[in-house]
Amino acid sequence: MDLTGYLALGRGLGLQRTMAVLSNNIANVDSTGFRRQDLLFAQDVERAGDPGTVTFGREQGTLVDRREGSLRTTGGMLDLALVGQGWFQVQTQEGERLTRGGRFSINDQGQLVTPQNALVLDQGGTPLSVPPTTQIISVAADGTVSADAVVIGRIGVVQPSEDAALVPEGSGLYRPEGLLGPASDAKIIQSSLEGSNVQPVLEMTRLIEVVRAFEGTQKLLETHHDLARRAVDRILEP
Amino acid sequence: MRSLNIAATGMSAQQLNVDVISNNIANMATTGFKRARPEFQDLLYQSQRQTGSASSESGTLVPAGVDIGLGVKTAAVYRVLEQGPLVGTENDLDLAIQGRGYLTVELPTGEQAYTRSGNLQLSPEGQIVTADGYPVSPGITVPANALEVTVNAEGGVSARIPGQVEPQALGQVELASFANEVGLKPLGNNLFGETAASGPASIGTPGSEGFGTMLQGYLENSNVNPVSEITSLITAQRAYELNSRVITASDTMMGTVTQLRG
Numbered sequence: 001m002d003l004t005g006y007l008a009l010g011r012g013l014g015l016q017r018t019m020a021v022l023s024n025n026i027a028n029v030d031s032t033g034f035r036r037q038d039l040l041f042a043q044d045v046e047r048a049g050d051p052g053t054v055t056f057g058r059e060q061g062t063l064v065d066r067r068e069g070s071l072r073t074t075g076g077m078l079d080l081a082l083v084g085q086g087w088f089q090v091q092t093q094e095g096e097r098l099t100r101g102g103r104f105s106i107n108d109q110g111q112l113v114t115p116q117n118a119l120v121l122d123q124g125g126t127p128l129s130v131p132p133t134t135q136i137i138s139v140a141a142d143g144t145v146s147a148d149a150v151v152i153g154r155i156g157v158v159q160p161s162e163d164a165a166l167v168p169e170g171s172g173l174y175r176p177e178g179l180l181g182p183a184s185d186a187k188i189i190q191s192s193l194e195g196s197n198v199q200p201v202l203e204m205t206r207l208i209e210v211v212r213a214f215e216g217t218q219k220l221l222e223t224h225h226d227l228a229r230r231a232v233d234r235i236l237e238p
Numbered sequence: 239m240r241s242l243n244i245a246a247t248g249m250s251a252q253q254l255n256v257d258v259i260s261n262n263i264a265n266m267a268t269t270g271f272k273r274a275r276p277e278f279q280d281l282l283y284q285s286q287r288q289t290g291s292a293s294s295e296s297g298t299l300v301p302a303g304v305d306i307g308l309g310v311k312t313a314a315v316y317r318v319l320e321q322g323p324l325v326g327t328e329n330d331l332d333l334a335i336q337g338r339g340y341l342t343v344e345l346p347t348g349e350q351a352y353t354r355s356g357n358l359q360l361s362p363e364g365q366i367v368t369a370d371g372y373p374v375s376p377g378i379t380v381p382a383n384a385l386e387v388t389v390n391a392e393g394g395v396s397a398r399i400p401g402q403v404e405p406q407a408l409g410q411v412e413l414a415s416f417a418n419e420v421g422l423k424p425l426g427n428n429l430f431g432e433t434a435a436s437g438p439a440s441i442g443t444p445g446s447e448g449f450g451t452m453l454q455g456y457l458e459n460s461n462v463n464p465v466s467e468i469t470s471l472i473t474a475q476r477a478y479e480l481n482s483r484v485i486t487a488s489d490t491m492m493g494t495v496t497q498l499r500g
Contacts, residue, residue, distance in 0.1 A: 016239065017286070017306060019491065023241035023484045024280070024307035027248030029477045030255065031278040031310055039304065059286060059304045074275065075320040075461075103277050103316070105420045108437035115277055115313040132417050132440070133448030135338050168305055171313065172279045200480050211487045218494045 003054060004224045010056050012217045014041060017059060019210050025198045026207075033101030033172050034196035036203075038063045064166040064174065069100075069197035071189065077137055078104045078112070081194040086157040086186025090118040091127060092173065098158065100194055101172035106130055112145075116171050123156040123182075141187040159183035240306070241488040247309030248481035251278055254312055255474040262462045263471075270355030270428050271460035272317040273467075279313040319419055322461035324453060330387045331358040331366065334458045337450020339413030342375045342439070343368055343429060350375070352414050352439065355428035357457055366395075370427055378409035391451040393444040413449045414439035 021039050028034040042060035071081050080102035082088065087098035097118065104120055107113045112120040112128040119127035123143075130137060134147040143155035160166065164178025258276050265271040286304035324334045333356035335341070340352035351372075358374060361367045366378045380387055384397035393411035416422060421435030432439055445451045 016241075016491070017304075019488060020240040020244060020306050023244040023248070023481075023488070024309060026480050026484050027244050027251070027310040028278070028280050028307070029248070029480060030251070030473070031280055034280055037305075037307065039306075061287070061303055062305045074318060076316070076318050077320075101277075101279065103313075105316075106418045108417050108421065108435060110417050115279070135448060135450075165303075167303060168280065168283050168307060170280050170282045170307070171311075200476070204480070204483065207484065207487050211490050214491045215494050218498055222498060 005221065007054065007056065008217045008221045008224065010058075012214060012221075014039075014057050014059060015210055015214045015217065019207075019214075021062070022203055022207055022210065026200070026203050028196050029198045029200060029203075031101075031172065031196045032103055033069070033099060033194050034198065035067075035069075035100070035166075035168070035174070036065045036196070036198045037168065038065065061165070062168070064168060065197060066166075067197050069195045071192045071194055073192050075191055076103070076193075077191065078106070079191055079193045080104060080139055080155070081189045081192040082157065082186050083189055084183070084186040086159050086183025087174070089121045089125070089156045089158050089180075090114055090173070091121055092116070092118040095175075096121070096125075097169065097173040098160070098166070098176055099172050099174065102188075103193060114172075116173075118173070121156050122153045125156065128153045128155065139188055139190045141189070143188050155188065157183040157186045157188070159186070239488050239492055240308070242485060244307070244309040245481045245484035245488065247281065247311070248484070249478055251276075251310045251312060252474050252478040252481065254315075256471065256478075258315055259467055259471050259474060263464065263467050265460055266462045266464060266467075268355075268428065268460045269357055269457050270322070270353060271462065272319055272322070272354075273460070273462045274315050274317050276315045277313045278310050281308045281311045283307050316420055317424075318461065320461045322458045324456045325459050326456050328455050329357075330389075330454065331360070332356060332455055332457050333358060333389060333411070334453040334456040335413065335444070335450045336453055338419075339415050339442075339444065339449045340430065340439075341368075342412065342414050342441070344373045344375050344377075345429075346372065349431070350439075351425055351429040351431055352422065353428050353430065354458055374411070376409060376412060378411070380408060381406075389452055389454040391445055391453070393452050410443060411452060412441050413444050414441055415448055416440070 018039050021037055025036045040060040040063050041057045043055040090097055104112050110129045110132050122128050130147050138146050145153050158180045160176040160180050161178050164176050167175040169175055255276050258274050262273045283305040288303050343351045343353055345351050357369050358366050364380045366374050378395050386398045388396050395408045396405040397408055398405050417437035421433050422430040423433045425431050442449045
């Protein structure tokens, strides 16, 4: 079996996927509440013939980086940012999802919604609505919402357990695979939004690494090919 | 190479960002203008390895799948409804709205539009109209011999007529408010139109519950903050450059492949 060729090919494909993940991070450098992702590789022993000697690299999973992004003040009354570990819970067509993007608005039925019209849930898991005559909405650090100084509810902030996976679904929504608990140390800041947690410098450094590593795998393929050709040449020598 | 397309979505998003910023800066001195901000979100994800799928026959599950994002999209371009600064003009027919509400304007097509730009004028017939000559509803006509027009905080319009001691009441300015103001459609010329997203207009007198008050002799300026727009512009330009670097890097990778000797 031509193992070297397949190893280099596997690594090359893996690096291309890493590149896709990196470019997705960089494309979302300005997305509200975006969480950068990493591809996790694992050794795949089974398929490499003689166990233990040679292993293939294989994608194990997408890792969502839960570090916080920077805050920016926007002045919008319904722009809410979270500080500390915790997520807003919203109700979509597909079920309950988590988001850190707090650019909310009020729909024509007076409910608090995300740009995708997903309903923002309160602590008890029911959608929050605002009376139509409300002039000023204020949100306290603990999530208590007051409409013209009358308390109308409390925004639910939840925290998935430490080992639960978060599956990115696009539009700033994440699906938790595991149990949710109340977030104890999360605070809400009104009139601010949390930016993406992508750090351009880190992503660019990773980008250079990936390009060089990819060149390396191609060099490996080339050397391997050269060796094979030289072997053939020598065998055929008279 | 997916990364080429992904970086392209990033570049076009930043291009839109610059478009919105330049429109904000261009409208820095437009009466009643509300600055806009694009809202970016991550696009769809392609699942290479599904979370929760079986990883063996004995029922073990994949704890985290491989999901590769496909770039960025613009979720919305919002108007930030912060109150703009009020500027005194000492003009009788300049009205600023303090708080929520829009003036209702009759378009020539018979439809209604809404505006916060209160630089009103008089038509040849003495009717109160916008700067474009569209009548403000409900129609109020000022007599030709009126010396002075007064608008109180609750929107009551009265005029002092020569030879009369008491000012003559001419009518009442009404405000329209919406459940979802952000959902209004910008029509240009400082006008907005009702949409399904904004909900129907509810009409009320200024100063009543849920409506702002009127301030005569003042105009609401644009709420654009030049300093924050310039910082946004710098960030947008850098983000654009970053994405173009990704394209160069992807191109280098493709170049490496094509240079392989067969």
